[in-house]
Amino acid sequence: MERRLSDTVENYLKVIYDLSSDNQRVGTGQIAEMLNVSPASVTDMFQRLASEDPPLLNYVKRQGVALTEDGKKAALETIRHHRLLELFLHEVLDYSWDQVHDEADRLEHVISEDFEERVAAVLGNPQWGLHGKPIPSRNLVMPDLDTxxxxxxxxxxxxxxxxxxxxxxxxxxxxxxxxxxxxxxxxxxxxxxxxxxxxxxxxxxxxxxxxxxxxxxxxxxxxxxxxxxxx
Ligand SMILES: [Zn+2]
Incomplete structure (x- = not known):
């Protein structure tokens, strides 16, 4: 991802990715609740992300949003950062499994692709995160899970x-x-x-x-x- 997205945008994409795992469109109310913001600001953000070039969301009024391919890639990139960082904090810096999430939430937005690759290499290119969730591959592919x-x-x-x-x-x-x-x-x-x-x-x-x-x-x-x- 060469394009720099803001922390806020990355957090929106991550939450939309999580909520649309069953290919459902995601509504304003769900996001407002998850991110603790007003429905009006969610609608503003939906409109903004849908009008980016290329668009990150596909937005249909009253039907909610779905991630575009670009939006999905950006979400997976942030999720890859997050899960690699959590494992790194635990394995290398000795954080316990309940201490890593907030640190990773901050760091996931700022590390470079080079940093990401070095963390992955130090950890032996892991496929699973500290809490058992899959880490998207370098090419941003998430495995299909039967859970x-x-x-x-x-x-x-x-x-x-x-x-x-x-x-x-x-x-x-x-x-x-x-x-x-x-x-x-x-x-x-x-x-x-x-x-x-x-x-x-x-x-x-x-x-x-x-x-x-x-x-x-x-x-x-x-x-x-x-x-x-x-x-
Ligand atoms: Zn976490």
């Missing part, structure tokens, strides 16, 4: 924690004490439909009951029990 939210599992199902949201340090510390970190396996013991609590048994750890505010922040891979039994 779902822990929230969607029901009793009898087993899974492997794939990734956790990285922006709530308290949640990260809590998950670490539970041993519910990327790579941990678990089985679902019980589900209560009214409050959406999931009772899960974490392999090698204690049982825990988690509410929907937690289970919606954890992506898991469902384990096929039939395959396990054959082994």
């Amino acid at each position: 779902c939210y822990l929230r969607d599992l029901r009793p009898g199902q087993s899974g492997l924690v794939h990734s956790v949201n990285d922006d709530d340090p308290g949640l990260l510390r809590y998950l670490e004490t539970l041993g519910l970190v990327p790579g941990a396996s678990f089985e679902v013991i019980d589900f209560s439909p009214y409050d959406n609590n999931l009772h899960i048994r974490i392999k090698g750890e204690n049982d825990v009951v988690l509410g929907a505010s937690v289970t919606v922040q954890i992506r898991v891979e469902i384990l096929d029990l039939a395959v396990d039994k054959e082994r």
